[in-house]
Amino acid sequence: MPEKPIPYGRQHITDDDIEAVNAVLRGPFLTQGPTIGQFEAAFAQYVDAPYAVAVANGTAALHLCCMALGVGPGTRVITTPITFSASANCVRYCGGEVYFADIDPATALLSIDSVRALIEQHPAGYFSGIIPVDFAGYPVPMDQFRQLADEHGLWLIEDSCHAPGGFFTDAAGQTHRCGDGSLADLAIFSFHPVKHIAAGEGGMVTTASKTLYDHLMRLRTHGITNKPGDFTEPYPGEPERGGWYMEMQELGYNYRLTDFQAALGLSQLGRADAMFAERTAIARRYDDAFANTPGLDLIVPPANVGHAYHLYVIQTDNRKELYDFLRSRNIMVQVHYIPVHLMPYYRQFGWKPGDFPHAERYYARCLSLPMFPTLTPDEQAHVIESVKLGLRLEV
Numbered sequence: 001m002p003e004k005p006i007p008y009g010r011q012h013i014t015d016d017d018i019e020a021v022n023a024v025l026r027g028p029f030l031t032q033g034p035t036i037g038q039f040e041a042a043f044a045q046y047v048d049a050p051y052a053v054a055v056a057n058g059t060a061a062l063h064l065c066c067m068a069l070g071v072g073p074g075t076r077v078i079t080t081p082i083t084f085s086a087s088a089n090c091v092r093y094c095g096g097e098v099y100f101a102d103i104d105p106a107t108a109l110l111s112i113d114s115v116r117a118l119i120e121q122h123p124a125g126y127f128s129g130i131i132p133v134d135f136a137g138y139p140v141p142m143d144q145f146r147q148l149a150d151e152h153g154l155w156l157i158e159d160s161c162h163a164p165g166g167f168f169t170d171a172a173g174q175t176h177r178c179g180d181g182s183l184a185d186l187a188i189f190s191f192h193p194v195k196h197i198a199a200g201e202g203g204m205v206t207t208a209s210k211t212l213y214d215h216l217m218r219l220r221t222h223g224i225t226n227k228p229g230d231f232t233e234p235y236p237g238e239p240e241r242g243g244w245y246m247e248m249q250e251l252g253y254n255y256r257l258t259d260f261q262a263a264l265g266l267s268q269l270g271r272a273d274a275m276f277a278e279r280t281a282i283a284r285r286y287d288d289a290f291a292n293t294p295g296l297d298l299i300v301p302p303a304n305v306g307h308a309y310h311l312y313v314i315q316t317d318n319r320k321e322l323y324d325f326l327r328s329r330n331i332m333v334q335v336h337y338i339p340v341h342l343m344p345y346y347r348q349f350g351w352k353p354g355d356f357p358h359a360e361r362y363y364a365r366c367l368s369l370p371m372f373p374t375l376t377p378d379e380q381a382h383v384i385e386s387v388k389l390g391l392r393l394e395v
């Protein structure tokens with residue numbers, strides 16, 4: 001029995017990370033300095049996207065994406081019930097309406113068939129966009145979502161908080177990294193410590209659209225621009241515009257990341273490939289240990305999918321007993337997620353139990369096991385043995 005609890009996820013901070021933060025703290029810029037741009041450039045390169053905008057957190061990233069795509073009262077957007085609430089809340093921040101569709105039980109991702117059915121039940125133009133989520137780190141089939149979105153004139157925001165480094169190869173043999181801008185209009189990431197790359201708090205939007213990029217840069221900082229080429233025409237009698245001149249052109253927010261957070265993110269990003277490989281190795285050990293275990297269901301991705309393993313989820317009918325048993329053995333398993341449509345806030349809009357049977361069954365049976373790059377082989381062996389004991393199987 002481990003003396004210290006084993007969490008389901010944990011950040012990994014090295015001396016180099018600390019030194020990178022210290023270097024910024026000793027320098028002239030705590031915020032609005034050059035480290036932000038360096039982090040953006042490095043992150044864009046990592047996910048293979050043309051543009052990246054760093055923001056205060058993943059939720060702010062979602063909010064700004066909805067603003068940039070024009071979500072407002074009367075705008076209807078579809079997302080998955082099996083996600084963190086923020087994937088839906090961003091639509092509400094802008095006054096839009098959230099619609100849910102069921103998941104595909106084989107992947108636990110938003111089901112393309114159920115989204116198509118929902119769209120086809122309504123008149124043309126009823127919906128404006130879809131927010132698919134790379135849940136647990138499993139990349140959504142964004143090529144299929146792109147095709148569906150194009151058929152109906154919809155935009156796509158990929159919530160890639162679980163999947164930096166994730167990728168899939170499409171039927172034509174082309175590989176797409178999550179958030180590379182090749183399929184979704186915008187993608188978002190989070191640097192909360194339980195995610196792959198920790199910055200304390202932090203977020204990123206990636207895109208291939210220069211127009212959306214410029215708009216997001218302005219929205220992130222109050223809707224202000226100081227680029228002369230973007231200024232409106234001077235008004236009659238206006239005093240001469242000097243070097244101080246800037247314009248607030250629309251209502252934005254202060255959703256900036258600080259330079260010392262960017263320094264931590266940048267330093268962590270340098271280890272992203274190694275940490276991704278660690279997560280994959282841990283997942284393969286779990287897969288092997290639990291293969292063909294009676295009473296236990298796993299989601300094992302096919303060969304064309306590069307799963308990022310933010311979470312390693314098992315499914316069992318005895319979830320409550322197993323949760324209590326593992327917790328009693330200092331294994332801090334978690335449940336991801338309580339379906340968003342069943343949250344009291346969303347029930348007030350009429351969503352109710354029974355609306356999405358696959359999502360609700362998934363919620364009833366899912367359990368996230370410890371998954372983080374520094375999980376030791378001994379700790380993992382303890383987790384595996386405990387799961388089997390908890391299921392009352394021979395070890």
Ligand SMILES: *Cc1c(COP(=O)(O)O)cnc(C)c1O
Pocket residue numbers: 057058059060083084086087133159161162189190191192201202203
């Ligand atoms: C973590 C997370 C967010 C929100 O990110 P924050 O940085 O915590 O605001 C949004 N969507 C998903 C799927 C997440 O896991």
